[in-house]
Amino acid sequence: MKKLIIYILLITTGYGFAQELNLPVWTQYLADNNFVLSPTFAGIGDNVRIRINGLTQWVGIKDAPDNQSLYVDGRISNRSGAGLSLYNDRNGNTRQQGIKASFSHHIILDYTSRQYLSFGISYNLNSFRVDVENFEPTYDIPIIDPNIDGDRAISNNNFDLGVLYRNKGFYFSFNVNNILDKEIDNFTGIEPNLLRNYQIYTGYIMQSKSNKRVEFEPSVFYQLFSSDNRSSTDLNFKYRKYNRNEDYYWIGVSYRFLNDQFFNPLNIGPMAGIMKSKFYFAYSYQITINDLAGYNSGTHMITIGFDFLQGISDCPCTEGRYH
Template identity: 60%
Template sequence: MKLKNLLICVLFTTATFGYGQELNLPVYTQYLADNDFVVSPTFAGIGDYLKIRANGLTQWVGIKDAPDNQSVYADIRIGDRSGLGASFYNDRNGNTIQTGSKFSFAHHLILDVTSEQYLSLGISLNVNNFRIDINNFVGYDSNGNPIPASALGIEDDRAQSNLNFDVGALYRYKDFFISLNLNNILDKSLDEFKDIQNQIFQEEPRFLMNYQIYAGYVFGKPIRNGLQFEPSIFYQMFTSDKRSSTDFNFKVKKFGRNDNYVFGGISYRFLNDQFLKPLNVGPMLGLNQNKFYFAYAYQITANGLSAYNSGTHVVTIGLNFLRGISNCPCTKTRVRY
């Protein structure tokens, strides 16, 4: 491969994967693992604990250099009506690496205390770092012998950092909830691409924002030996090319003492123009025991990649610290102790 062609491939990869990863980190079923904060900053501070959740996601197991993601989420109530949250992540897709963090604030309002109506508003500052790892780049001479990247003049990783914001609103009415979140509300600057291979970057996307709607209803009471059923729906749409997908979810919880429980469920994801052609379908299991939380989800790939991989695995480990019951119903847990 000639040096010029290799450089063009490198730059094209930077644009393509930078755009794909920069839009949004993988959202599979992490938000169903007692961690709504994954979806929106508006959930920060709702509950009686400092909640910490660590997620490990291995996508398309069996495909070399398939996407792999690790993340940690934490949120806590401050005062009676506000919450703070933070998340940190590492996302690798082949030779593209993205790391970063989010810092969130939410404020919770009482619309009507008698009918249990609450409104929450939230905002997140996003810090994203994107890098191309050149360690595995190899060229070939006319005889087919490998040439390392350093011998081709590629001596440093390609890196870029950016800031952005998420904003959201959450409405709750007794056991019903619906949230709207706008991710990456700032457009992307294209100045740095003006003089680099215009024939490739002329379609470099400017719009990064995507919409997410998460809604559900909880049936049953979280009391000892009680059952709770939670159907929910998660919708996301990207403004850049208008592609969108939807999750249909269903969970069942069996409660023990206090807020201890075990749960099981299933999730069904599809592109909105292909309702009867699911992207993935998968079960999930988990438990909450005292301060410890554990969940596992397995997403079965249902599209053309199913012949080449064994699905996506999601593991969540969590801890609940510093229990303090809120004096405001807008942030108080619904578990009856």
């Protein structure tokens, strides 16, 4: 049991560093909300979109990571879009809140073959805090260090840059998050100053030959962290079916693994969602595949959304349904 507790602490500490490196990315983007990953997707579509996510990791383990987030994006002209992201993340006695303001611009590469190129930028403001007031004595540490007091909080600013290429149902997105290095005090402790990470998201939306209202969407999400060259990949597949009113439902599955451990996945699980009269709901369940599997019931995520203020664009680079 003692080894298990140490293992949990190590993972939690690693997740704490990851929190400071980037917004937590699980399967939020698969809930028909690619804007989670990149500012380049802002404004693509005929509506202003609101998506609210609630995610609880490792249900059954005390003080496990918990995250809530809000995403809003829409078109602000025929060829441009804007978006806003807010999130709150809790992991034991650590707290992180953040906001992203994003802008995107879309251009036509070739009108006939429907090839488009998009550029995006986000400004990020993040705050990180340790709830030292919740520290309690333990058997091994019977007295709390009196030097640990006051408000243990810090804020930082950064930027994300992205580019997106689309050709009919094919899409390829490349994003660089946290392009600025972090300023740190070398005398206060060891922490990563390279917050930069790289993300690739690509996939293809295929229409069924037997039923034009049915779509298949395989996709891949890859992320690489500069701080320690750690990288992971998501392999995803979705089935989507529309009705005559453009309402739809979808089901899918995601498989996440470290790139040096393909057959030892971090998480794997099903997901499903529905759009009805511009109201959106999705649920995702991720099974934990490691030594913690026997102590929790997995990771659960719920997404609720609304689409409103429909407006048809004069530019095909932003019009039409796109997920």
